[in-house]
Amino acid sequence: MVEWLVEHGIGEDRALLVENDRILAARHFLSGAPWAGTIYPARLVSRSGGSARGTARTEGGLEILVDKLPRDCTEGSELLVRLTRAPIAERSRLKLAQGRPVAADAPEDSSNWALREVSSFAPGAWEEVWHAASSGVIDFAGGQILCCVTPAMTVIDIDGDLQPRELALAAVPAIAQALHWFDIGGSVGIDFPTLEAKADRGAVNQALEDALADWPHERTAMNGFGFVQLVARLEGPSLLHKFDTSRVGMCARYALRIAERLDGHGGAVLLTVHPALRAKIQDEWLAELSRRTGRQVRIETDPGLALEAPSAQIVPL
Structure with missing residues (x-):
């Protein structure tokens, strides 16, 4: 069964399109932020x-x-x-x-995808998407893709140790995964390895067509330098955009999620974060974390922690 699952977080909502525990796509909404369809x-x-x-x-x-x-x-x-x-x-x-x-009687939301609310995603599901978006990197056998945002377009670069044709073909599933996982739209440029043979470029073009059959878009054929451009409907910032312009805020909300999902009984929540995150975490967010966990919440800072690596544990009162 394929369905969208939504997890209501503190300061954000998270959605995953899941089929038999496999993540097909993701979406992310900041609380109070406008979104397409409203x-x-x-x-x-x-x-x-x-x-x-x-x-x-x-x-x-x-x-x-x-x-x-x-x-x-x-x-x-x-x-x-x-x-x-x-x-x-x-x-x-x-x-x-x-x-x-x-018109005044227009429906509120024009989207055609429905959500099923859950208390929590399967362990590791959101973390896998989140860390991939944070780094912009998705690995595949023989290489990896690196996704970056620019004012003009999202750019996907391909690197690896395979032969150019094999590397290009092996990267296609990872490219499709990135487009869905990171909720990418607008103009997308893909820098494949240079393929001199027309037949090799044709094979990659066909592989892209097959992999993106369920992703509405227009696409150029690969040129002689290995470049392909995609254009898709853009409804808002992708996860990549959010990390590029508000990494501290994204990491602050992630830290709260880690603390909210602690297992155990009694005690207090001790959340340790980079000092930059402490300045971003709002007092009302901490109050909501205390309400959801039923525990007192303490927060400490450690400049040695990476923004993306908060620490949460249950400690004695």
């Missing part, structure tokens, strides 16, 4: 003359680039806007949210 009441604050595009702003200050505006929608008009893309933070800028006007 409908917001907003006011049109600007519109160019003769254009169907403009900028709307919600009461909470979220700015949305809106297209397909009706002709009679003028600046100052109130409207309902469904997000088609959540805002995406980059190192030097913020890509504004995008949306379209909807």
Whole structure:
């Protein structure tokens, strides 16, 4: 059975698409952050003359680039806007949210995937996805892929000790895994090894077509330098984007998850983190952790710990 499972965390929600304990895809939502499909009441604050595009702003200050505006929608008009893309933070800028006007009776969520809430994923499931996204690396027999985000696109590089044709073909399943696990959309560039023979490039093109048959996208054929470009619908920041622009926040929430899932009876929770994480962990998050675990929570810092390696244990009161 294939189904989406969702785990409600502290400061975030996590979702995994699972089939017989195998992770097919993942999604991640920061608490309170806008996401595609949500409908917001907003006011049109600007519109160019003769254009169907403009900028709307919600009461909470979220700015949305809106297209397909009706002709009679003028600046100052109130409207309902469904997000088609959540805002995406980059190192030097913020890509504004995008949306379209909807009628008052429009359904809240346009997505076609349903979630089943669970108290906890299978042991190690989210950790495997999380650490892969944190490093941007997925290993495969004979090599690995490295995924990086840039302002223009997500780039996937391939490295290994196989012959170029074999390396390229062996990397294809890992590429498909990364696209699903990291919730990647938009423009994606894949730097395969250079393949001189047209037949070899054709074999890789076919392998990509087969591997990505369930991932809606458009794709160029591999050029003479081994480069392939994919373009898919972009609904919001991928896990890679979130680690690139807010690694400390991602690691802080992960530390709370580790502490929440401690086994044992009695005592208090001692959470030890890098000092940068302590500054990011909100007091209300610690209060929620105490409520969920039924224990007192103590937090200490250790500059010797990596951001991605918090320590949690049960200690005597």
